[in-house]
Amino acid sequence: MxxxxxxxxxxxxxxxxxxxxxxxxxxxxxxxxxxxxxxFLLRELPHRRELYGPExxxxxxxxxxxxxxxxxxxxxxxxxxxxxxxxxxxVAVLSAVLLLLGWHTRAVSVLFMVGVLSLQNRSVFMxxxxxxxxxxxxxxxxxxxxxxxxxxxxxxxxxxxxxRDGPAGPLLWAVLGLVxxxxxxxxxxxxxxxxxxxxxxVLQALWWTVERHDPDGAGRxxxxxxxxxxxxxxxxxxxxEVCLIYATAGWYKIQGSRWQDxxxxxxxxxxxYFTPWPGLSGLLAGSGxxxxxxxxxTVAVQVAFPFTLLNRRVKNALLAVMMLEHxxxxxxxxxxxxxxxxxxxxxxFLPTGFLxxxxxxxxxxxxxxxxxxxxxxxxxxAPEPGGPEHPGPAPAPEPDPEHPGPAPAPxPEPRPEPRPGTGGGGPAAVEQPSAGTS
Amino acid sequence: MDSNEREGAAPGPRPAGIAGLPGPYRVVAxxxxxxVSVAACWHLAMVFxxxxxxxxxxxxxxxxxxxxxxxxxEQNWKLFAPNPLQQNIxxxxxxxxxxxxxxxxxxxxxDLSAEDAxxxxxxxxxxxTAQNELRRAWDFYTxxxxxxxxxxGERGALSEAYLQRIAVARxxxxxxxxxxxxxxxxxxTRAVAAPRWSTETTDTAPSYRELPWWxx
Numbered sequence: 194m195x196x197x198x199x200x201x202x203x204x205x206x207x208x209x210x211x212x213x214x215x216x217x218x219x220x221x222x223x224x225x226x227x228x229x230x231x232x233f234l235l236r237e238l239p240h241r242r243e244l245y246g247p248e249x250x251x252x253x254x255x256x257x258x259x260x261x262x263x264x265x266x267x268x269x270x271x272x273x274x275x276x277x278x279x280x281x282x283x284v285a286v287l288s289a290v291l292l293l294l295g296w297h298t299r300a301v302s303v304l305f306m307v308g309v310l311s312l313q314n315r316s317v318f319m320x321x322x323x324x325x326x327x328x329x330x331x332x333x334x335x336x337x338x339x340x341x342x343x344x345x346x347x348x349x350x351x352x353x354x355x356x357r358d359g360p361a362g363p364l365l366w367a368v369l370g371l372v373x374x375x376x377x378x379x380x381x382x383x384x385x386x387x388x389x390x391x392x393x394x395v396l397q398a399l400w401w402t403v404e405r406h407d408p409d410g411a412g413r414x415x416x417x418x419x420x421x422x423x424x425x426x427x428x429x430x431x432x433x434e435v436c437l438i439y440a441t442a443g444w445y446k447i448q449g450s451r452w453q454d455x456x457x458x459x460x461x462x463x464x465x466y467f468t469p470w471p472g473l474s475g476l477l478a479g480s481g482x483x484x485x486x487x488x489x490x491t492v493a494v495q496v497a498f499p500f501t502l503l504n505r506r507v508k509n510a511l512l513a514v515m516m517l518e519h520x521x522x523x524x525x526x527x528x529x530x531x532x533x534x535x536x537x538x539x540x541x542f543l544p545t546g547f548l549x550x551x552x553x554x555x556x557x558x559x560x561x562x563x564x565x566x567x568x569x570x571x572x573x574x575a576p577e578p579g580g581p582e583h584p585g586p587a588p589a590p591e592p593d594p595e596h597p598g599p600a601p602a603p604x605p606e607p608r609p610e611p612r613p614g615t616g617g618g619g620p621a622a623v624e625q626p627s628a629g630t631s
Numbered sequence: 632m633d634s635n636e637r638e639g640a641a642p643g644p645r646p647a648g649i650a651g652l653p654g655p656y657r658v659v660a661x662x663x664x665x666x667v668s669v670a671a672c673w674h675l676a677m678v679f680x681x682x683x684x685x686x687x688x689x690x691x692x693x694x695x696x697x698x699x700x701x702x703x704x705e706q707n708w709k710l711f712a713p714n715p716l717q718q719n720i721x722x723x724x725x726x727x728x729x730x731x732x733x734x735x736x737x738x739x740x741x742d743l744s745a746e747d748a749x750x751x752x753x754x755x756x757x758x759x760t761a762q763n764e765l766r767r768a769w770d771f772y773t774x775x776x777x778x779x780x781x782x783x784g785e786r787g788a789l790s791e792a793y794l795q796r797i798a799v800a801r802x803x804x805x806x807x808x809x810x811x812x813x814x815x816x817x818x819x820t821r822a823v824a825a826p827r828w829s830t831e832t833t834d835t836a837p838s839y840r841e842l843p844w845w846x847x
Contacts, residue, residue, distance in 0.1 A: 211648030449713030
C-alpha cells in the first residue's frame with residue numbers, strides 16, 4: 194500500500210516536473226485570448242481615443258487620481274501625450290497579433306500583458322466581464338509555456354538548422370531591457386513590478402546562456418523542470434479560475450428569487466443595453482416555459498460544471514453546452530467579446546483528441562499550420578486515455594490539466610519541437626524552442 | 632528537451648523531471664516545487680475568499696485578501712446574480728446655455744441612454760463606448776453617493792467629474808455658437824414589465840433621481 198502510494202506520488206512528481214502539461218489546451222487558450230483582445234482592439238479602433246486616450250471622458254487626470262488610490266499598473270500613466278497613447282495602443286495590437294501567432298512567446302506574452310493591463314487600468318469603467326477575463330488570463334499566460342504547439346516558435350524549433358535563427362529574440366530582449374532600464378531609472382515602476390519584470394528578463398538571459406553552453410547539462414534540465422513547474426501551476430490556477438467563475442455565477446444565482454421562480458432570463462431580454470435584437474429577444478421572452486427551462490438550465494450548468502470535472506464525458510458534454518450558451522449570449526445580449534473570452538477560457542478543458550482534430554481541420558482548411566505534426570495528427574484522434582505508456586489509472590495529487598477527470602492523459606507525446614541534433618550549442622541553440630516563460 | 636530523452640532516443644535516458652537531476656540541482660528543483668505549490672495554493676485561496684460571500688475568515692483577514700487581490704486580480708462574477716437587473720435606468724441630461732445673442736436658456740431633457748441603445752441596436756459588435764461608458768459611469772456614481780447626492784470620498788468626486796465630462800462630451804455641438812454654462816443629470820428608472828405569460832403585475836411608472844446642477 195505504502196509502496197503504491199509512493200509509486201503514484203513518484204509518477205505524479207515526474208509528470209508535473211517532467212513536462213508542461215496540456216500543450217494543446219494552453220495553446221488554444223493563448224490563441225483564444227490573444228484573438229479576442231485583438232478583435233476587440235480592432236473593433237474599437239475608431240473609438241480608441243474615447244476609451245483609453247486623450248478624448249476619453251475618463252480623462253488621464255481622473256485615471257491618475259484613481260490609480261493613485263489603488264496602484265494599478267498602466268504604462269499609459271507614464272505620460273499623457275496623444276503620441277504615447279497611440280504607441281501603447283499600437284504595441285497592444287501588435288503584441289496580440291504576435292501572441293496569437295506564438296512568435297517569441299516568452300517575451301511577447303509579457304508585452305501582451307502590459308498592453309492589456311495598461312489599457313484596461315487606464316479606464317477601468319469602460320470594461321465589463323469580458324475585459325476582466327482577458328485581464329486575468331493575460332497575467333496567467335505569462336507563466337505558461339503556451340506555445341509548445343500551434344505557434345511560430347514551435348515551427349521554428351522544429352525546422353531549426355544551424356545559423357537559421359534570426360537575431361529577433363535577442364533584439365527583442367535588448368529593447369525590452371532598455372525600456373525596463375528607462376522605467377527603473379525614472380522611477381516609473383513600483384517595486385513589485387520592477388522585480389517581476391527584471392526577474393523575467395534575467396531568467397531569459399540565463400536560459401540562453403545555459404542553452405548555449407551546456408544544452409544537455411543538468412543546468413539546462415533544471416531550468417526545464419522549473420519552467421514545467423511554473424507552467425503546470427499556472428495552468429492549474431487558470432482551470433481553478435474558470436471553475437470559480439462558474440461557481441460564483443451559479444451559486445449566487447441560486448439565492449435569487451428570479452432564478453428560483455424561473456423568470457430571471459426574461460429580464461435581461463427587456464433591458465435596452467442588452468437587446469441589440471429586440472425582435473429576437475422578444476420572441477424568446479414570449480415563451481414562459483422556454484425562459485424557465487433556460488433559466489434553470491443556466492444555473493444547473495454553472496453550479497455543476499466544477500464537479501463534472503470528475504467525469505470526462507459529462508465534462509465534455511457540459512463544455513459544449515456552455516460554449517453554445519456563450520455563443521447565444523454573444524448575439525442575444527450583445528456581448529460578443531465577453532462570450533469569446535469565456536469560450537477561450539472554457540477551451541482549456543477541451544480534450545486533446547478534439548483539439549488535435551480541430552487543428553487538423555484548421556490545417557486542411559488553411560493549408561499549413563505551424564507546429565502541426567502531420568504524421569500523427571490524424572491518428573491521434575483515437576481515444577485519449579490509456580496509452581501504452583500509462584496502462585493504469587495514475588492518480589495524481591493535483592488535477593490533471595489535460596484531463597481534469599480521472600482519466601489518464603496521453604503521455605509523452607513527441608514534442609513538435611525536437612531538439613536540433615544532440616551536440617553542440619552553436620548559434621542555433623541561442624533560441625529557446627518552447628515558449629512561455631521560464 | 633528531456634522529453635526526447637525519455638523517449639529512449641538518448642543512451643542512458645535520464646528519468647523525467649526532478650528525478651533526473653543530479654543532487655544539488657534536485658535540491659533547487661525541490662525548493663522550487665515547494666515554493667510554486669505554496670504560491671499557487673495561496674493565490675487560489677485568496678481569489679476564492681475574494682469571490683466568496685463575507686464569512687468568518689474574510690471578516691478576520693479581509694485586509695490580507697484585499698491586499699493580495701487588488702488591483703490586478705479583482706473580479707466579480709455575480710453576472711445577473713442574485714437577481715438580474717429588472718429595470719431600465721436611463722440617464723438624461725439637460726443644459727443651461729448662453730446663446731450667441733447672450734440669452735440664457737435651459738434645454739429639454741435629452742435621453743443619453745436611448746442614444747446608446749440606438750447605437751447598440753442591430754449591432755453584432757456593440758462598442759464599449761455605447762454599452763459600458765454611460766451605464767457604468769452611472770453605476771459608479773450611485774455606488775459612491777448617498778441618497779442626498781453627497782459624494783463619498785475620492786471615488787465620489789471622481790464619479791461626478793466623470794459623469795460631467797460624459798455629459799459635456801455628448802452635448803458638444805448642440806448649442807451652436809452659444810456657451811455651455813451648467814449641466815444637470817437625472818436618471819429615469821422604469822421597471823421591465825412583467826411577462827405576458829405571468830400573473831404578476833409590475834408598476835412600470837418611471838421614478839426619477841435628479842442630480843444638482845453642475846457648473847461646467
